Amino acid sequence: MKKSTKMPMKRMIIAINEDLCVGCGRCVNSCPTNALELRNEKAALKDERICDGFGSCIAVCPENALYIEEREAEPFDWDILAKIDFEDFIEKLSLHYKPQSIKEED
Numbered sequence: 001m002k003k004s005t006k007m008p009m010k011r012m013i014i015a016i017n018e019d020l021c022v023g024c025g026r027c028v029n030s031c032p033t034n035a036l037e038l039r040n041e042k043a044a045l046k047d048e049r050i051c052d053g054f055g056s057c058i059a060v061c062p063e064n065a066l067y068i069e070e071r072e073a074e075p076f077d078w079d080i081l082a083k084i085d086f087e088d089f090i091e092k093l094s095l096h097y098k099p100q101s102i103k104e105e106d
């Protein structure tokens with residue numbers, strides 16, 4: 001993760017309960033800003049600057065392992081929005097509204 005020169009601020013950001021996470025990767029594959037990754041077979045926040053804190057990934061988690069917490073974090077990097085592939089973004093967003101169909105794919 002690159003260092004930011006901006007001061008940490010208190011804001012809403014995703015958190016992962018590793019005890020509940022089964023490492024299915026759905027949250028990683030559905031995060032519009034690619035803020036999550038799998039690390040040691042558990043979801044992990046790759047870069048807190050690109051987590052928008054909306055928690056849309058929560059809808060796709062079959063284990064309720066994701067939640068939003070308020071804590072000190074680096075400010076959201078709004079520049080990430082210019083780097084997002086729009087079609088990829090829409091495809092990922094659509095996953096948030098189909099949690100049941102995602103479960104049925106298993």
Ligand code: SF4
Pocket residue numbers: 016020021022023024025026027028042043060061062063064065066
């Ligand atoms: S969707 Fe839930 S269970 Fe699957 S990797 Fe993400 S946090 Fe873990």
